[in-house]
Amino acid sequence: MTERSTGAPLPRGLRQAWGLDTTAGRPGPKAMLSLAGIAASAIALADAEGAEALSLGRIAERLGVTTNALYRYVDSRDDLDVIVHDHALGAPPRIPDGADWVEAAAAWCRALRDRYARHPWLSDMRVRIPFAPHSLAWLEDLLERLEGSGLGDRERLQAAGLLDGYVRTRAGAARDLLRADAGTPDAGEVIERIGPDLFAARVPRVASLISAGLYRTPHEVAEEDFEFGLDRILSGLRRLAGG
Amino acid sequence: MTERSTGAPLPRGLRQAWGLDTTAGRPGPKAMLSLAGIAASAIALADAEGAEALSLGRIAERLGVTTNALYRYVDSRDDLDVIVHDHALGAPPRIPDGADWVEAAAAWCRALRDRYARHPWLSDMRVRIPFAPHSLAWLEDLLERLEGSGLGDRERLQAAGLLDGYVRTRAGAARDLLRADAGTPDAGEVIERIGPDLFAARVPRVASLISAGLYRTPHEVAEEDFEFGLDRILSGLRRLAGG
DNA sequence: ACCTGAACACCGTTCAAGT
DNA sequence: ACCTGAACACCGTTCAAGT
Numbered sequence: 021m022t023e024r025s026t027g028a029p030l031p032r033g034l035r036q037a038w039g040l041d042t043t044a045g046r047p048g049p050k051a052m053l054s055l056a057g058i059a060a061s062a063i064a065l066a067d068a069e070g071a072e073a074l075s076l077g078r079i080a081e082r083l084g085v086t087t088n089a090l091y092r093y094v095d096s097r098d099d100l101d102v103i104v105h106d107h108a109l110g111a112p113p114r115i116p117d118g119a120d121w122v123e124a125a126a127a128w129c130r131a132l133r134d135r136y137a138r139h140p141w142l143s144d145m146r147v148r149i150p151f152a153p154h155s156l157a158w159l160e161d162l163l164e165r166l167e168g169s170g171l172g173d174r175e176r177l178q179a180a181g182l183l184d185g186y187v188r189t190r191a192g193a194a195r196d197l198l199r200a201d202a203g204t205p206d207a208g209e210v211i212e213r214i215g216p217d218l219f220a221a222r223v224p225r226v227a228s229l230i231s232a233g234l235y236r237t238p239h240e241v242a243e244e245d246f247e248f249g250l251d252r253i254l255s256g257l258r259r260l261a262g263g
Numbered sequence: 264m265t266e267r268s269t270g271a272p273l274p275r276g277l278r279q280a281w282g283l284d285t286t287a288g289r290p291g292p293k294a295m296l297s298l299a300g301i302a303a304s305a306i307a308l309a310d311a312e313g314a315e316a317l318s319l320g321r322i323a324e325r326l327g328v329t330t331n332a333l334y335r336y337v338d339s340r341d342d343l344d345v346i347v348h349d350h351a352l353g354a355p356p357r358i359p360d361g362a363d364w365v366e367a368a369a370a371w372c373r374a375l376r377d378r379y380a381r382h383p384w385l386s387d388m389r390v391r392i393p394f395a396p397h398s399l400a401w402l403e404d405l406l407e408r409l410e411g412s413g414l415g416d417r418e419r420l421q422a423a424g425l426l427d428g429y430v431r432t433r434a435g436a437a438r439d440l441l442r443a444d445a446g447t448p449d450a451g452e453v454i455e456r457i458g459p460d461l462f463a464a465r466v467p468r469v470a471s472l473i474s475a476g477l478y479r480t481p482h483e484v485a486e487e488d489f490e491f492g493l494d495r496i497l498s499g500l501r502r503l504a505g506g
Numbered sequence: 507a508c509c510t511g512a513a514c515a516c517c518g519t520t521c522a523a524g525t
Numbered sequence: 526a527c528c529t530g531a532a533c534a535c536c537g538t539t540c541a542a543g544t
Contacts, residue, residue: 028448030456038457048507049544075536087537089509097537146387149439151453153465160466167468175491177477181436182429182492189428196392205271210394213273214281222396223403225410234420248418249425255502256495291526292525318517331519332528340518 031099037106037153053083055093059107062100063139066108071144076100101145106152108139112161122254122263124165125179129187129250132158136191143192159184169261179257186253190246197242207235274342280349280396296326298336302350305343306382309351314387319343344388349395351382355404365497365506367408368422372430372493375401379434386435402427412504422500429496433489440485450478 035041036055043051061082066074076097080087094100113131115124136142150156159180166176200206207230211219220227229235278284279298286294304325309317319340323330337343356374358367379385393399402423409419443449450473454462463470472478 028452030453035456038461040457040461043507046507049509051508053508076538077536086510088511088539091538092508144389147435147439149443149448149450151448151450151457156466156469160469163468163472173472173475174477177472178488178491179495181488182495185432185436185492186425186428189424189432192390193424193428196390200392205392205394207392207394209271210273213278214283214394218281218283223399225406226399226403229406229416229420232416234417245421245424248421249428252422252425252499252503253495254499256497256499259498259502260495286526289526292528294527296527319519320517329529330517331530334519335527 031095031102033094033099033103034152036093037103051092053085053089053093055103056107058083058090058093058100059104062104063108066104066141067139071141074101074104074141102148102152105142105145106154108142109135109154109158111154112158115161115165121166121168122258124168125162125183125257126250126254128158128162128165129183132184132187133191133246136187137194140191140195140198143188143195147188169257169263171257171261175260182253182257186249190249193245194242274338274345276337276342276346277395279336280346294335296328296332296336298346299350301326301333301336301343302347305347306351309347309384310382314384317347317384345391345395348385348388349397351385352378352397352401354397355401358404358408364409364411365501367411368405368426368500369493369497371401371405371408372426375427375430376434376489379430380437383434383438383441386431386438390431412500413506414500414504418503425496425500429492433492436488437485 029035030038030040032041033055058079062074062079065078065082076090077087079100080090083089090100094103112128116127119127150159162180162183163176166179169176169179171179211227211230216227272278273281273283275284276298301322305317305322308321308325319333320330322343323333326332333343337346355371359370362370393402405423405426406419409422412419412422414422454470454473459470
């Protein structure tokens with residue numbers, strides 16, 4: 021038992037996620053809820069209605085409980101967001117045997133993309149420095165995959181940030197396209213409203229790409245875009261590694 | 264005057280940003296505010312207190328006006344966000360003469376990074392498909408820089424998305440580090456709270472990188488990280504272009 | 507120790523005036 | 526056409542009970 025240094029304590033939800041809050045055998049009434057249950061309920065809500073629908077009240081309603089009850093499990097809305105994000109992300113997949121480091125890294129990227137595809141609202145959550153267990157496990161896993169690359173410590177960390185950022189960016193773009201399928205703003209319609217002539221005069225290259233249909237991106241094309249960027253990055257990394 | 268097709272009209276703020284709302288010479292009292300003034304006020308507020316401080320009420324307060332007055336200039340909070348984002352981004356820089364396409368693209372990326380550095384809270388704003396004039400002008404500008412590359416239409420658009428996403432990701436990371444300098448969560452402290460042994464057992468590679476000080480990122484190191492990823496991407500693109 | 511109920515400050519949005 | 530003032534539903538958060 022080492023002395024605790026001064027400073028802010030870990031938020032309740034994060035502490036629980038790391039398995040530090042051994043709630044077993046404590047006095048008083050036993051809990052009606054669990055952090056995992058709260059997270060699952062929040063995820064179901066977000067899956068159904070998107071990130072904007074997430075609120076303490078809506079989650080509590082689903083659980084048949086008062087809003088304030090959630091504060092027994094979580095310190096704040098912010099704390100809750102971290103937990104929900106981490107639960108929706110889930111544990112990273114196992115590393116495939118026998119793949120070289122480039123293929124292993126590519127598999128990591130596709131796996132992360134798939135998680136985002138399953139929960140598109142993840143792209144709407146504020147990005148944070150990851151300290152939740154699953155988030156860190158993903159990073160750990162990617163670092164492991166990069167160990168065969170011959171890149172240095174620093175370079176592996178940089179490469180991990182590059183790949184992770186790439187996947188998240190693409191996931192956000194894919195989410196936007198999903199959203200465009202439903203209701204909101206269609207490129208062609210917006211241009212119509214702005215005025216095609218004004219639009220073409222101001223941003224001719226963008227206008228011509230749109231009218232060539234290159235802005236319209238069905239699912240398989242988004243897949244190609246994803247692989248395009250991934251290939252560029254991995255090609256750049258392989259070259260650096262002297263492959 | 265062509266017939267308007269059915270569908271949602273352009274939000275008021277966006278229409279104004281494109282110069283479509285010729286407010287001159289209309290009946291009734293003249294406006295006390297302007298969209299540009301509202302945006303400037305919002306930017307000053309966010310610069311001072313961050314994205315969380317942004318609200319219609321706080322902006323109106325700075326302008327000496329009621330919250331509801333803003334609805335004469337903007338359709339919704341969402342509409343306002345688009346305008347604020349676009350104003351903070353500003354117009355893209357001119358293309359440097361004589362640079363080859365790789366250097367021109369790199370200059371674009373650095374310029375965008377600098378805009379984000381000036382307004383770090385931009386990284387906290389929801390990412391959207393860009394339809395505001397400055398946002399589109401940046402895209403137009405990058406597409407122009409890529410014209411000398413020999414890449415095809417589709418590839419140029421993909422490359423633009425890749426580079427743009429990269430810069431935004433890095434800007435978000437840089438913002439997190441800024442935030443870590445002030446108050447919030449320090450890596451070492453969080454590990455201390457989780458328990459260094461548990462942490463090292465679960466994510467050994469991350470733990471060793473942190474204890475090696477590679478997580479600590481002063482300003483010049485962030486700069487190196489930025490150039491690292493940029494080099495990888497541009498190297499991958501050059502190779503594709505057959506350079 | 508858990509959960510409820512009441513209260514607070516704040517948020518975006520609407521509607522009916524006033525000028 | 527602009528701006529105000531009142532009202533609404535909703536949000537996160539706190540505090541004092543109850544069990």
